[in-house]
Amino acid sequence: MFSPGGSPRTNCQLLYEHIQELTSNDLRKRKTAAERSMIRLGITFNVYGEEQGTERIIPFDILPRIIQGEQWSWMSKGLKQRIIALNMFIDDIYNEQKILKDGIIPEHVVKSASSFRPQCVGMKPPNGIWCHITGTDLVRDSDGEFYVLEDNLRCPSGVSYVLQNRQLMKQTFPGLFEAQFVRPVDDYCSQLLDALNSLAPDHIEKPVVAVLSPGIYNSAYFEHSFLAQQMGVDLVEGRDLVVRDRRVYARTTKGLMAVDVIYRRIDDDFIDPHVFRKDSMLGVPGIIDAYRAGNVALANAPGTGIADDKVIYAYVPDMIKYYLSEDAILPNVPTYVCWDDAQRDHVIKNIADMVVKPANESGGYGMLIGPRSSKEEHQKFVELIKANPRNYIAQPTLALSRAPVIIDDHLEGRHVDLRPFIIYGRDIYVLPGGLTRVALRKGSLVVNSSQGGGSKDTWVV
């Protein structure tokens, strides 16, 4: 919001003036009103490891984060480029594997990824697109540049909060929306429905679309339900579906109803006990068989997680070059892969300055933040890395940008990141803005909601 000199950035002037006019008591009141309204509306997520059914709201900061239009166009271009290359990569990996044969990415790195699904080799999803919905995490360094922190290509969460936060903001600051041109986010669900419809076989005129959720105890259940509701489609659980003759059906009060397109929010591992984890009770036995037969479309396709692996992430700029003959518009955060001897040595030597991440965890679990950790923790991670070098990457600690947040009755800076959402159907749609996550603890770099992070509305103006 503020430029390094301390004055408000050009596009933030109006907001800045508006806030200046509010007393700290006003600010607090509006914040409380917004949070109370979230409880009333049941905009919550479930907390694991606590009493079953414990729900919390994601703390919501009512000061929006503002991104300028020109900068957004550039980011949006970069995200499109990235998602095209990533899809070409996934398709290549499960089919010809040219990129491996040409030695751009070492074969062992791909094959050893825990998210690599040999069961998907030879699959050809409709229109050759594997990943239809992506949430890419971006961070901004002190140099003002945006960097890609990671790609979430499996079941990225958070878009429902973007849409709900915007609704709450309209109630909180109605005057500002009239006076300022903020790009709307409301058509996300229409875009999503269009993309899902486009996956159905051509001969089906009015496809039956459903969102597949693990159920009400899943941490992202609110989002699953919200998206189904906004699109006007059924929200189903595994137990609602059955496969007969390689066709997926839902159990209804009037018998079986064929389902054509499924936006699944269950991980590969749990989606079909015939193909993946045998002990899964959440999924639908036989659904992959129906998918292979082309009788049901799955978004995202099984197998997309291969490009979620944080070691593979390190190669995305190379993929962009390889498949598109272009330079990456959005840079990666510089990344060291620990399977490589020289890079690993560098990481171990400099571990006190590094952020170390396991290749396949999400939600901020299992990380080391070097500068914030003790010698013992450094040593523990050195051992972990040595024991399983393939599973770790390391990045230099960025001076993450901060945004002002209301703490009690005044403003304080807190670290933020940004998760824009990208839908790849017939065209590519990038939701203007995305979810800004805030590390609410002073000095903390961890923004995940499971770790006590909050959120902000993001305005592209």
Added chain:
Amino acid sequence: MLSRVADSIYWTSRYIERAEAVARFIAVNLNISMDLSTAGNQQWMPLVTTTGDDEKFSEIYGEASKRNVIEFLTFDRNNPNSILSCLINARENARSIRERISAEMWEHINRFYLMVKDVGDAEGILDDLPDFYEAVRNSGQQFSGVTDATMTHGEGWHFCQLGRFLERADKMSRILDVKYYILLPSPQHVGSAFDDLQWGALLRSASAYEMYRQRFGRIVPQNVVDFIMLDKEFPRAVLHCLTRANESLHAITGSDIEGFTNLPEQRLGQLRAEFAFTSATDIIARGLHEFIDDFQKRLNLVGESIGTTFFSLQAA
């Protein structure tokens, strides 16, 4: 409609109706006990007996004091039929079908739940009881209003109606039963001012007092039974509830209202027909309590067959 969704809609609506009915039960007793308290013969155990949870109650509380009974029926999570438990269940069901009900319905249930939970968490509840139970009754009625006004009157809405009217039929009959337990009509009381007061309290907690007066004028026990059980037009009367439930059942299957195509239609149709062709005199001759007991058993069978016909995931 997905079987699981139909199941949850039906139960959401049943649980809300049940929470409202429990509040009505307690209100009858609070009313009656205010007049009985001077005589020192308040009776709270019959209230637990009519809900059918007496075993569980004795296990947890032992003595049937006013405070214990109110706690058990209102806030005790160990009692699956307490008001709070009903709202937890209603909310959990509604949460699992948010995409199929209107936002207003969900929001109303969520608020209703938070209201009861907050009161339960607060101290000193016994001082404000009448207000609280009135708030529960109002919220229950508002839910019907919100549902009727915001949900498409299609299959889901009919499952909602089915759940609501079956539950209401059951609970209205139990409210009548409370009277039977609390004050077995003794010859010297019948027609006395005291008796008038008691039946009046019962009619009030059924929201039936004014409508009864318009229909019959003087309060006469047999006429109260007639009104609560057999009135065709009063929306809380058992016969009216059975008629409405039957209509929704046939709207769901699309079958002719005169016949039946499945077990629940057969059972409910028979039950409704018997109510339509009986009289208060017959009921009292058979014994009010025995009649109600038999009715509730048969209503349970209707509920069971609805479960196996429409909700069972094994079906089809």
